[in-house]
Amino acid sequence: MKGVLLINLGSPDSTNPKDVKRYLDEFLMDERVIDKPYLLRAFIVKGIILNTRPKKSAAAYKKIWWDEGSPLIVLSERLKRKVDDLTHVPVALGMRYGNPSIKAGLQELADQGVDEVLIVPLYPQFAMSTTETVLVKAEEERKKHFPEMKFTNIPAFYNHPDYVRVLAASIKDELEGKEWDHLLFSYHGVPERHIRKSDITNSHCKIDGVCCQTNSPAHQYCYRHQCFETTKQVVELLGIDNSKYSTSFQSRLGRDPWIQPYTDATIESLAEKGIKNLAVVTPAFVSDCLETLEEIAMEGKEDFIAAGGEQFYAVPCLNDNDEWVKVLSRWVDEWAITETANA
Structure with a gap:
């Protein structure tokens, strides 16, 4: 059975x-x-x-x-x-x-x-x-x-057409009628060494801004590539201009280098650059949790407003x-x- x-x-x-x-x-x-x-x-x-x-x-x-x-x-x-x-x-x-x-x-x-x-x-x-x-x-x-x-x-x-479709639709529905200047895709962070350890080719992953866009069997287990690919496919489906979205990584722990850019720094930077209305989606999570409800929806909002932003929208996870x-x-x-x- x-x-x-x-x-x-x-x-x-x-x-x-x-x-x-x-x-x-x-x-x-x-x-x-x-x-x-x-x-x-x-x-x-x-x-x-x-x-x-x-x-x-x-x-x-x-x-x-x-x-x-x-x-x-x-x-x-x-x-x-x-x-x-x-x-x-x-x-x-x-x-x-x-x-x-x-x-x-x-x-x-x-x-x-x-x-x-x-x-x-x-x-x-x-x-x-x-x-x-x-x-x-x-x-x-x-x-x-x-x-x-x-x-x-x-x-x-991460790139299944059905998943991308429902994720894109949920973002569109949540932001319907809201004024937003920029959409930030914030994924859970991992140490850089995790990316290299998961590289089945033992040579492809350089975390250099190029390897994630270069086809390789390593992408089957590359978290960084898969995050950027999710972002890419969602914004293509929603028709969002390149200047109106970005990708970042949150929740780092310890002193070792984690994959970048970091979400907290990115949120502050966007506000300092004049973005007044920011929406944040967290596609590494299917269900809302501490990292989405407290770290993003609360702390992220506080950081954005303190840096000069005005409106902050935390897009819920897919949940149920x-x-x-x-x-x-x-x-x-x-x-x-x-x-x-x-x-």
């Missing part, structure tokens, strides 16, 4: 600093997030970050927390329910970090008799700290607890957008039909 597991990033169970600390420990100790040797990673995370960051992060979560709980979890559950209603196979939800866990999601499917699972990482672009760690964790749980299960996964869909639900449900059904035909 076939089933689907949607997997998102995850969230603390509450805004209590203890819960936030537990979540950050699991998240930051992932070797694909902070890719340092274990002892060094443990020193950085447990010896430094977890002694200072949980209270600050808890305060940030409190600013965006909903009555129903974490926005990311609530929105992911809404998406799961809608997809489940439209598809012909069971659908479960798991989080890479926190609850509900990937194991819990797989158990939910197993209890319904599912032995063939489509893993759907809810990340449009591939990165070792998102898609890769999800697939690795799911496989670990399969081997340990569900050895009879068979996995298939949806590849990165009905057109997005239809696309995701169609992908699921196409997989189920194809798998059955090939059986």
Whole structure:
């Protein structure tokens, strides 16, 4: 029997600093997030970050927390329910970090008799700290607890025509009737070394402004290329002039170089250049979360206004957008039909 597991990033169970600390420990100790040797990673995370960051992060979560709980979890559950209603196979939800866990999601499917699972990482672009760690964790749980299960996964869909279409439509609908001078595509940042580690050619990725536009097998796993390609295809579909959009990267951590340009610096620079009405979309996320609701919609807006801007529009993620639900449900059904035909 076939089933689907949607997997998102995850969230603390509450805004209590203890819960936030537990979540950050699991998240930051992932070797694909902070890719340092274990002892060094443990020193950085447990010896430094977890002694200072949980209270600050808890305060940030409190600013965006909903009555129903974490926005990311609530929105992911809404998406799961809608997809489940439209598809012909069971659908479960798991989080890479926190609850509900990937194991819990797989158990939910197993209890319904599912032995063939489509893993759907809810990340449009591939990165070792998102898609890769999800697939690795799911496989670990399969081997340990569900050895009879068979996995298939949806590849990165950053340039899939259906995804690009619904993303472009959601941006157009959100900005309808609003005056905006510039559209900023802000993606989650990753260290430059992650880009080079994901280069299957071991030579293409130079992060030099040219390699992302030069065709290469490396692009299959190049987060930077995939982000720029998403931007390119969306603005082409919307007919936005080159002077009216840009791409940047947010949420950097530590002192190592991360891919640029940085979102905070870009927002301030745009205001200083005379942009008065700025819209920001965050296509690395399918569901709104701390990085979109607090870092962009709150902190980004404050920075823009302080630098001389006037109007700031944070475009919501796709969340449980009905057109997005239809696309995701169609992908699921196409997989189920194809798998059955090939059986």
